[in-house]
Amino acid sequence: MSESASPETKVVLAYSGGLDTSVAIRWIQEKYHARVVALTVDVGQEGELRGAIDRARRNGALDAQLVDAKETFVTEFLWPAVQANALYEGVYPLSTALARPLIARTLVEVAQATGAGAVAHGCTGKGNDQVRFDVAVHTLGPHLRVIAPVREWNMNRTDEMAYAREHGIEIRTTLESPYSVDENLWGRSIEGGRLEDAAQPAPEEVFDWTSHPADWPKEPEEVAVEFEAGIPVRVNGRALGPVDLVQTMNRLAGAHGVGRIDHVEDRVVGIKSRETYECPGAIALLEAHRSLESLVLPRDLLQFKALVDRRFADLVYEGLWYSPLREALCAFVRSTQEVVTGSVTLRLHQGSARAVGRRSEYSLLAHELATYGAESRFPQELAVGFIHLYGLPNQLAHARVQAARSHRQGEENVPRVARAVLRASG
Ligand code: ARG
Helix, strand or coil, rough: CCCCCCCCEEEEEEEECHHHHHHHHHCCCCHHHCEEEEEEEECCCCCCHHHHHHHHHCCCCCCEEEEEEEHHHHHHHHHHHHHCCCCCCCCECHHHHHHHHHHHHHHHHHHHHCCCCEEEECCCCCCHHHHHHHHHHHHHCCCCCEECHHCCCCHHHHHHHHHHCCCCCCCCCCCCCEEEEECCCCCEEEEEEHHHHCCCCCCCHCCCCCCCCCCCCCCCCEEEEEEEEEEEEECEEEEEHHHHHHHHHHHHHHCCCCEEEEEECCCCCEEEEEEEEHHHHHHHHHHHHHHHHHHHHHHHHHHHHHHHHHHHHHHHHHHCCHHHHHHHHHHHHHHHHCCCCCEEEEECCEEEEEEEEEEECCCCCHHHCCCCCCCCCCCCCHHHHHHHHHHHHHHHHHHHHHHHHHHHHHHHHHHHHHHHHHCCCC
């Protein structure tokens, strides 16, 4: 964007209320001679969002808007992720990654509604979030410029504080923590400070949604989660709306310390970094969903779906939510979910959430086939023939490999056992 845009230029800034984006309001005005609309998207981050909005106005924003996107976040982003058992590198439920496309979409919508020519975000040039925001905005609003003050300016925290003082910018009165935190309904990410030393355990002070290990209940707690077509709808028999349900699971699982994640993560920009998360509700719901799927989906579908699930997680991490591939993967996943209806009992205990029971009217677990009891109707006598045919191709292939090896190496080098096999198979 030209640095001498007309004073009519409007920029919609994704505003969190923290130091970076508070300073950014003024910085964008100065550097781009633009007016700033501050936009805060409520995806379930805690903290005083109303207060942040008022502060944005006092700090010179032309307008400041708060959009409650919690329900959309759950139904359009989190439920598909649950259905796809989405865990990046097998451990990270993608809490930050799933919120970015929704925030970006809201930025584009507000830019359109207010006639803004650009959007801005507070991402650095080292992370994944810049990729997710930029790609989503370029995709949904190709006419919009993207400004990333933190990526452009050369300020550290001390510089930002000085800039705020010089310009009379009001910042949050509560003590700024030494950590960088991102939060939404699906979890918290905590970075920076002492966490950057991957050799050291995360200090207890970084956790907020999971209780201190000393307070984890000695006794396990069982929680029943019911799903309809792959979507959680009831907890302990109570029907809950999407937002309520996720919050309830965060509370129940958080009390037992479930969902603390210590991850050496591979970022899109090629950096490895130590990431710390707490995602109690996400980890519990994903465990329940995975367990229910194991009951109702056939083996070949489970195996193939695991590939699709893995691809979905990578794609979300990599910022490609608004892509034909994401839609196609979701369509596949959805097509597998009509039988993922039933109930799972989770046992929460000392930092873990494990499925210890599951039932479904679509269960493929047939008692009369699986039981070792007298009521078994599995025709065991057919097993011998089945195994013979099943093993035949392997028996043949093994013999051929042995033959090839013996031709190459000369018979002397082939162990006696293999020679015996060769003789037997002619
Ligand atoms: N590494 C995580 C991710 O890429 C978390 C990023 C946290 N973002 C933040 N602005 N603090 O999804």
